[in-house]
Amino acid sequence: MFERAALIGYHEIGLKGRNRAVFERQLRDNLDAALAHYDVTGAERFSSRLLVRVRDRSQLDDVCARAADTPGVAYAAAAYITSREARDMDAAALLAVRESPEAQTFAVEARRSNTDHPVRSMDINRRAGQYIVDATGLRVDLSRPDVRVHIEVVQGAAYVFSDKRRGVGGLPVGTAGIVISLISAGIDSPVATWRVIKRGAVAVGVHFSGRPQTNDASERLVRKIGDRLSRYGGIARIYVVPFGELQREISLAAPPDLRILLYRRLMIRIAEKFAAVEGAKALVTGESLGQVASQTLDNIAVVDDAAALPVLRPLIGTDKLEIVTEARSIGTYELSIVEHTDCCTLFMPRTPSTHASVAEVRAAEKALDIDRMVTQAVSLAEFYEYPCVAYRAPKRLPEGVTPAGRASRSRVQVESEGS
Numbered sequence: 001m002f003e004r005a006a007l008i009g010y011h012e013i014g015l016k017g018r019n020r021a022v023f024e025r026q027l028r029d030n031l032d033a034a035l036a037h038y039d040v041t042g043a044e045r046f047s048s049r050l051l052v053r054v055r056d057r058s059q060l061d062d063v064c065a066r067a068a069d070t071p072g073v074a075y076a077a078a079a080y081i082t083s084r085e086a087r088d089m090d091a092a093a094l095l096a097v098r099e100s101p102e103a104q105t106f107a108v109e110a111r112r113s114n115t116d117h118p119v120r121s122m123d124i125n126r127r128a129g130q131y132i133v134d135a136t137g138l139r140v141d142l143s144r145p146d147v148r149v150h151i152e153v154v155q156g157a158a159y160v161f162s163d164k165r166r167g168v169g170g171l172p173v174g175t176a177g178i179v180i181s182l183i184s185a186g187i188d189s190p191v192a193t194w195r196v197i198k199r200g201a202v203a204v205g206v207h208f209s210g211r212p213q214t215n216d217a218s219e220r221l222v223r224k225i226g227d228r229l230s231r232y233g234g235i236a237r238i239y240v241v242p243f244g245e246l247q248r249e250i251s252l253a254a255p256p257d258l259r260i261l262l263y264r265r266l267m268i269r270i271a272e273k274f275a276a277v278e279g280a281k282a283l284v285t286g287e288s289l290g291q292v293a294s295q296t297l298d299n300i301a302v303v304d305d306a307a308a309l310p311v312l313r314p315l316i317g318t319d320k321l322e323i324v325t326e327a328r329s330i331g332t333y334e335l336s337i338v339e340h341t342d343c344c345t346l347f348m349p350r351t352p353s354t355h356a357s358v359a360e361v362r363a364a365e366k367a368l369d370i371d372r373m374v375t376q377a378v379s380l381a382e383f384y385e386y387p388c389v390a391y392r393a394p395k396r397l398p399e400g401v402t403p404a405g406r407a408s409r410s411r412v413q414v415e416s417e418g419s
Helices: 017-034 057-068 086-098 121-136 188-198 217-230 244-253 256-278 297-304 320-330 358-365 370-379 404-418
Strands: 003-009 044-046 049-053 075-082 105-112 147-154 157-161 164-166 178-182 202-209 235-242 282-284 382-385
Touching: 003 057, 003 157, 017 049, 017 057, 057 075, 057 164, 075 086, 086 121, 086 147, 086 157, 105 121, 121 147, 178 188, 178 256, 188 202, 188 217, 188 282, 188 320, 202 217, 202 256, 217 235, 235 256, 235 370, 244 256, 244 370, 256 282, 256 297, 256 358, 256 370, 297 358, 382 404
Parallel strands: 105 147, 178 202, 178 282, 202 235
Antiparallel strands: 003 049, 003 075, 044 049, 075 157, 075 164, 147 157, 235 382
16 A cells, blocks of 8 residues: 655746745645645655645645645645555555546656656656556557656656646745735635735735724625635735725715725725734736726826735736636636725716826825824724734734634623613
């Protein structure tokens, strides 16, 4: 009986030169955290791969699926660990083929990595292939086989598997710093957040709720979206900012056609306050060029004028159908289409400006007490936390900012005491 393990490969990390070990260590730590609830060993590095030994074989498929969802992983495979003896590799190859009982054709693909094993890859292919033919009667098809058996021969052992589960790729979370993501309950911003997570960033969300002008439906959905994104280990915290009263204030003092831009400029300034607390180096939004009135080039420039940090827009050249497809794949779409009222729909003008200038928007802002509005918004914020091994929470928070759970319990206690 051969030992079973999840064999984990990566691609982009292998191109990192002298910094490669840093990326490998972070990926190993992230995998250990992702697989903490399974009966497995810690991830071991060998020959440009990682190996997680699975003690409970019934968990092997789930372990591979969980590993494949970890940014930085190119593939995860349920492997047999064997000696480099021909009889063991051939027997494991036969077991791997039989994991696909409906297969009519097969191919064997052997590779030697950093090893002194004397048998050439081509000879391993022929020998294992003949063994499988003799045992099963299956036909060999090198171009389009029903099942492809991989034999990875390294120093001291061989790893045999037939099913490569494709990973999400990218870079390990924690290798690209922290970003603040302006995240709504809509379709776009969760996908934008996912894209920067996949590039190795730790995402800290800021959600602008329409409260007290709306109910808390968007907040509940965003929290669930955070739960979905937390599967990938890259979202650490979501701050919720009650924004409805500030929008009402802007709507009463500003030209109607500029309201949306003034909302967004204020959001940027508030988000940057959280960026300073979290040590974030950039902001992230879900904007796509030309999708709505505020996302023309002129209006994007107006919004960026309020920012001191870079504003990343991972979806800028992506159309709605592409965004929807990606939202489905990461599991946020069904949440994002639940009916809710968010701050984006509050006090909407009939004809928002599509080509505003920085000068006219700055002039309109003179009627607003921006510093007081930013301070007020931050002081009313609450936050939810998510497991992220690469995240270190700030030691100090702005005055008034509280964990959402604690704040909720306090309100319940007050209501019960009053009754």
